[in-house]
Amino acid sequence: xxxxxxxxxxxxxxxxxxxxxxxxxxDEAGLKYDLSDFDGYAVETALQLNEKQGPGETVVIxxxxxxxxxxxxxxxxxxxxxxVQLKADRVPTDGLSIARALAAELKDGGYDLIxxxxxxxxxxxxxxxxxxxxxxGLPCATAVSSLDISSGxxxxxxxxxxxxxxxxxxxxxxxxxxxxxxxARYPSLKGIMAAKKKPxxxxxxxxxxxxxxLEKMELPPERAAGRIVGEGPGxxxxxxxxxxxxxxxx
Amino acid sequence: MANTFAFAESRGGALRRVAFETVSAARAxxxxxxxxxxxxxxxxxxxxxxxxxxxxxxxxxxxxxxxHAGLANTNVEALAATASARIKAGxxxxxxxxxxxxxxxxxxxxxxxxxxxMAADVTSLELAGDAIVVKHPAYAGKVIATLKLTGSxxxxxxxxxxxxxxxxxxxxxxxxxxxxxxxAASKLVVKEMVxxxxxxxxxxxxxxxxxxxxxxxxxxxxKLVEDLAAAFGNAAVGxxxxxxxxxxxxxxxxxxxxxxxxxPELYVALGISGAIQHIxxxxxxxxxxxxxxxxxxxxxxxxxxxxxxxxxxxxxxxxAAVKEARAKG
Ligand SMILES: Cc1cc2nc3c(=O)[nH]c(=O)nc-3n(C[C@H](O)[C@H](O)[C@H](O)COP(=O)(O)OP(=O)(O)OC[C@H]3O[C@@H](n4cnc5c(N)ncnc54)[C@H](O)[C@@H]3O)c2cc1C
Ligand SMILES: Nc1ncnc2c1ncn2[C@@H]1O[C@H](COP(=O)(O)O)[C@@H](O)[C@H]1O
Numbered sequence: 151x152x153x154x155x156x157x158x159x160x161x162x163x164x165x166x167x168x169x170x171x172x173x174x175x176x177d178e179a180g181l182k183y184d185l186s187d188f189d190g191y192a193v194e195t196a197l198q199l200n201e202k203q204g205p206g207e208t209v210v211i212x213x214x215x216x217x218x219x220x221x222x223x224x225x226x227x228x229x230x231x232x233x234v235q236l237k238a239d240r241v242p243t244d245g246l247s248i249a250r251a252l253a254a255e256l257k258d259g260g261y262d263l264i265x266x267x268x269x270x271x272x273x274x275x276x277x278x279x280x281x282x283x284x285x286x287g288l289p290c291a292t293a294v295s296s297l298d299i300s301s302g303x304x305x306x307x308x309x310x311x312x313x314x315x316x317x318x319x320x321x322x323x324x325x326x327x328x329x330x331x332x333x334a335r336y337p338s339l340k341g342i343m344a345a346k347k348k349p350x351x352x353x354x355x356x357x358x359x360x361x362x363x364l365e366k367m368e369l370p371p372e373r374a375a376g377r378i379v380g381e382g383p384g385x386x387x388x389x390x391x392x393x394x395x396x397x398x399x400x
Numbered sequence: 401m402a403n404t405f406a407f408a409e410s411r412g413g414a415l416r417r418v419a420f421e422t423v424s425a426a427r428a429x430x431x432x433x434x435x436x437x438x439x440x441x442x443x444x445x446x447x448x449x450x451x452x453x454x455x456x457x458x459x460x461x462x463x464x465x466x467x468h469a470g471l472a473n474t475n476v477e478a479l480a481a482t483a484s485a486r487i488k489a490g491x492x493x494x495x496x497x498x499x500x501x502x503x504x505x506x507x508x509x510x511x512x513x514x515x516x517x518m519a520a521d522v523t524s525l526e527l528a529g530d531a532i533v534v535k536h537p538a539y540a541g542k543v544i545a546t547l548k549l550t551g552s553x554x555x556x557x558x559x560x561x562x563x564x565x566x567x568x569x570x571x572x573x574x575x576x577x578x579x580x581x582x583x584a585a586s587k588l589v590v591k592e593m594v595x596x597x598x599x600x601x602x603x604x605x606x607x608x609x610x611x612x613x614x615x616x617x618x619x620x621x622x623k624l625v626e627d628l629a630a631a632f633g634n635a636a637v638g639x640x641x642x643x644x645x646x647x648x649x650x651x652x653x654x655x656x657x658x659x660x661x662x663x664p665e666l667y668v669a670l671g672i673s674g675a676i677q678h679i680x681x682x683x684x685x686x687x688x689x690x691x692x693x694x695x696x697x698x699x700x701x702x703x704x705x706x707x708x709x710x711x712x713x714x715x716x717x718x719x720a721a722v723k724e725a726r727a728k729g
Contacts (some may be wrong), residue, residue, distance in 0.1 A: 169526075208527075227626045271657070277520050289477075293504070313595045316593075317590050327659055364572075368543070368546075373688075375701045381708045389707060390725050393689070399666040
């Protein structure tokens with residue numbers, strides 16, 4: 151199958167973020183970057199599908215400045231065959247604008263499946279995937295935690311609050327990948343060497359206007375420091391007293 | 401003065417709490433704009449119209465009822481087409497969906513069909529001149545972004561629980577709306593609904609959440625967590641990803657960045673380290689209690705009260721003490 155995976159470069163979330171002097175971005179100094187977690191699962195899912203059901207091709211696409219080539223190379227070293235950078239000075243805040251550019255690239259690609267992460271871990275929007283599907287007129291299963299593809303059809307599980315849906319659709323289709331799907335493999339040394347020779351095309355991103363703009367970024371208010379009530383079962387009585395008299399939740 | 405659209409989510413013939421939240425948020429926005437109307441869309445199998453009056457209680461002036469046998473299960477394509485057509489025809493200033501699993505699936509499709517931008521998972525929204533300004537937690541909840549939507553209509557999804565529903569009694573008029581496309585023609589079909597959790601309180605509704613992590617050591621030990629929840633009487637059980645990954649609890653119990661985002665009055669974290677992705681889902685709880693054997697565990701940094709110790713040993717004592725406190729009243 152021909153599978154496209156849209157991947158985003160994001161900073162490591164374990165960082166203690168600081169806000170840049172502009173007030174509209176995080177300070178990039180010292181940040182480490184990787185593929186967004188769910189995008190990594192999406193690459194893995196695509197590779198496994200093609201390994202099991204081959205022959206096929208996995209194409210990875212990332213929109214952004216030249217630094218995104220790092221993440222594209224990583225996906226190539228995991229096993230993707232080909233990469234495309236949709237070049238832009240910066241990644242827009244507006245998901246619709248990102249979706250337009252990705253849809254323009256994907257439109258005539260002849261893909262059987264187009265994968266996205268359920269959400270990018272930095273923007274946390276979960277909008278780009280279903281928007282692209284809508285623009286391409288394709289069926290779209292969002293936030294799937296298991297996926298089965300056979301004879302031109304897909305079946306997926308979507309977890310809801312306290313329930314789940316099993317959905318069925320025909321290919322070509324868009325799927326956004328959630329928890330439950332396989333974690334990204336580590337590139338092997340051989341994979342890293344091979345990736346250097348794999349094609350990485352660069353094209354200008356066709357971004358439209360943006361009508362969602364970033365005004366400000368700030369750190370959330372810190373919670374007031376709490377206290378350790380005590381150690382072991384002996385501290386329970388004091389905890390329950392505090393929950394009753396101070397926090398008034400009992 | 402502009403009218404505001406709200407999508408009122410239902411499942412299995414019952415309104416979900418988030419339906420009242422979106423209607424209530426739309427009411428506040430309409431009032432702030434000088435008193436436009438709130439139009440709430442309610443879709444489902446025939447009979448769903450009987451729920452319309454409940455939406456009036458939270459400030460809907462008009463309930464747009466879409467009844468069709470093909471909407472008994474979620475039919476996201478039919479809902480997106482119908483909502484888009486109505487939003488376009490209605491000239492609304494804003495359309496508010498929930499950032500629930502269904503809303504997150506639906507709203508981006510509507511935005512794309514209308515060709516307008518949207519803001520996702522917002523914790524607040526307000527009018528600022530011609531624009532709508534929202535707050536949106538990003539970077540695993542470590543950063544709060546203020547975003548401005550200048551397009552019209554502005555589409556937003558509202559984080560469940562971020563904004564309590566407020567009653568504002570209206571005698572809602574009912575308007576019947578036909579599906580904009582044939583629900584039977586959808587390319588994506590829900591074949592089966594798997595309903596879990598039974599009659600127990602949902603994590604999103606519970607005033608108290610007792611949540612277990614890997615420190616519980618086994619699926620069997622979650623019995624101790626359930627006992628504590630039962631002692632509170634108004635509690636639901638949550639879990640970390642470590643726990644849902646190991647299959648000790650269903651995925652739908654997961655709290656955090658990619659699980660449910662909750663803000664109960666009391667959150668009890670049991671044997672949970674406090675990874676940033678977990679904290680992203682519970683840091684807005686009013687009171688947080690943590691029990692962990694490691695006094696350096698990051699969970700203690702967000703907890704109001706902590707006990708250092710073995711959770712397996714402490715839980716039965718805590719359950720008994722909570723029972724006793726509640727019996728006293
Ligand atoms: C993209 C991404 C998304 C994620 N989303 C989520 C999410 O939504 N929700 C989530 O929870 N996680 C999420 N995670 C995972 C998260 O990073 C952590 O791995 C996870 O929260 C850890 O769970 P835990 O606290 O149960 O386990 P651990 O980190 O293993 O902690 C166990 C804790 O139990 C304590 N302990 C052990 N034995 C005892 C005992 N007998 N008594 C008392 N304490 C004891 C230990 O001291 C330790 O602090 C995500 C990760 C990624 C990469
Ligand atoms: N700049 C980008 N380049 C490629 N894919 C992207 C980009 N931004 C978002 N995506 C894809 O869209 C998904 C959802 O992103 P978001 O809607 O921002 O949460 C991500 O997991 C990626 O698969």
